[in-house]
Amino acid sequence: MNMAASAGAGRLVRLAEVDRVPLRFFLDGAERQALTGDTVLSAVLSVASALRRSEFGPEARAGFCLMGACQDCWIWQENGPRLRACSTPLAEGMRLLSGAPGDWP
């Protein structure tokens, strides 16, 4: 079953390895499902079209190099620290944000 196609909003299309164990995470407070072995980037882009907005322009950001070189894929967590989404494996229950936490200036 193609999760991304059924979700509709995702940018990422799963073409193989779809029989992995499901993992649960939260994006902007909403519970979402991904698969064990997903990076944070894969998990978020399987349900959304971007990771965050650009800090310097009107456009959204969804990663660029996927190998830790461009740093385009940083994403916020509810508890503060940011993650490089392309090189961080998704963990059960991760709580991610597409914008800065409320107390960020």
Added chain:
Amino acid sequence: MSAGEKPRVVVVGAGPAGIRAAETLVAGGLTPVVIDEGERAGGQIYRRPPQGFTRSPETLYGSEAAKAVALHQTFDTLAAVGRIVHHARSSVVAIADGRLQVLDGAGSRWVPYDRLILATGAMDRVMPVPGWENAGVYGLGAMQIALKAQGAALGRCIVLAGSGPLLTLLAVQLLKAGGQVAAVLDTASMRQQLRGFSGLSARPLFALRGLMMRRRLAGIYHAGVRLDRIEADERGPVAVLWRDEAGRSQRTPCDAVGLGWHLRAETRLADLAGCDFAYDETWRQWLPKADAMGWAASGVYLAGDGLRILGADGAEIAGRLAAAACLQDLGLQAPDMAADRRRLARFGRFARGVAAAFPWPAETAAGLPDETVVCRCEGVTAGELRKTVDFGGGEVNRAKSLGRTGMGRCQGRYCELAAAEIVAGSAGYADAVAAGRLRGQAPVRPAPISALIQDAATGG
């Protein structure tokens, strides 16, 4: 190093070059430390999916499956018995006083070394296209990584554009995996591609494989293309506007775009390690200088695409050569490398053929509209960059200070080459070499302040 202690040799990077370097050092009686950003050794071209994925090596690596498996097994076996000390998911961010500053999930620490082998690989070389700042535009390498390491396509309807071997390879891989590729737009004309043919014939099998792949793209592959613009809405790309070889305007609808003009070497650590650089006319980029074995500076050796872009097979050879040179310099038994040196020379001829066949479209940079974003990190446009020339005299480090290209979080990795062409064009130079080279700065990856504070507190 005190008497009786083994010299500490650190290898940075666990791709084909790093793995073969480590293996050669082990054969010479050493226990190298290998520091790599990946979860599992293999590098980018032979990147492995996480544990638990089930596609076969043939599915993942095609005709190169046997080479990939051999490299992975070599590394895993040596690491399992403790002959290699492997630091995975670790980034070297600085080099000072014979020590490497390493960041991992736990924070920062300093790793001392007696000799250093840098096998840091390469990344997509990118020319800005108006609209490339939008979400859903990726490097070709990124699209290949998504497919290989995650079994995924980064869009439902993809346009691939640029030039180089990866353009054709990725298109075929995506189609084979069930992805949809709407167009493959090669900025190299067929005439240019034929011009590189004498060099390409240095590796006839490799060249033939490329031609066979091209046949599978009949109907969607276009040579001699000019890219005008990536049209986007707030979600991302909706079409690529381009002109065909006859100059006719074309529009290909899509929801994702892959861009790449072959590769650029990752050289930031070589810079921090004190290596000299020279502008390479073939590759149109600054590359570190090294001798035929890879010796680049006192105690520093370079191997793989971070030194010369020869691809995976060349990287394996270069890794062995660098380690052999290191062993020799340490007065240890080193293998005879004459045959490898001859093979590497042949790979060099092939690589020059590739560079001639799929050229970097330097002249495009000078013609980019002023509103084109050049620095994707901070949205600096070509027009803003051109304005710095009036104040800075056309030099890339001045352009960085004044216009911020190269100051963003990728530290110029994805804009530096195009920015140098634009600065050179505005200053009236004949060539980007006259605009100079961006100086490397530590940390070469963004480091959280907490790691640096911790480091200061522990006297690092």
